[in-house]
Amino acid sequence: xxxxxxxxxxxxxxxxxxxxxxxxxxxxxxxxxxxxxxxxxxxxxxxxxxxxxxxxxxxxxxxxxxxxxxxxxxxxxxxxxxxxxxx
Numbered sequence: 001x002x003x004x005x006x007x008x009x010x011x012x013x014x015x016x017x018x019x020x021x022x023x024x025x026x027x028x029x030x031x032x033x034x035x036x037x038x039x040x041x042x043x044x045x046x047x048x049x050x051x052x053x054x055x056x057x058x059x060x061x062x063x064x065x066x067x068x069x070x071x072x073x074x075x076x077x078x079x080x081x082x083x084x085x086x087x
Contacts, residue, residue, distance in 0.1 A: 009033065019050045026058045040064050 009032070011025045030037050043059045043066045045051050056066045 017050055019052045019055070022050045023052065023055045023058065026055050030058065030062060037062060042067055044069055046070075 009029055011028050011032070012021075014021060033040075040059075040062070041064065043056075043064050045066060045068055047068060047070065059066055
């Protein structure tokens with residue numbers, strides 16, 4: 001979710017994501033948003049084990065700061081609200 005526009009990028013859906021699959025989706029995100037990906041400054045992520053150092057390296061290579069937050073709805077309310085409304 002882009003905070004400035006509240007735009008959401010949905011790249012893929014799977015019932016059983018793996019670390020490799022999530023990393024591939026990260027590459028796809030930066031590829032699909034190449035025209036404005038330079039505006040991205042931060043990636044806020046929860047402590048999911050599928051978000052590996054390879055996943056983070058994709059974003060840090062584009063000068064995007066990765067910030068890990070605790071798994072709590074109060075830490076990332078915009079994303080939690082989006083997920084709840086889509087369910």
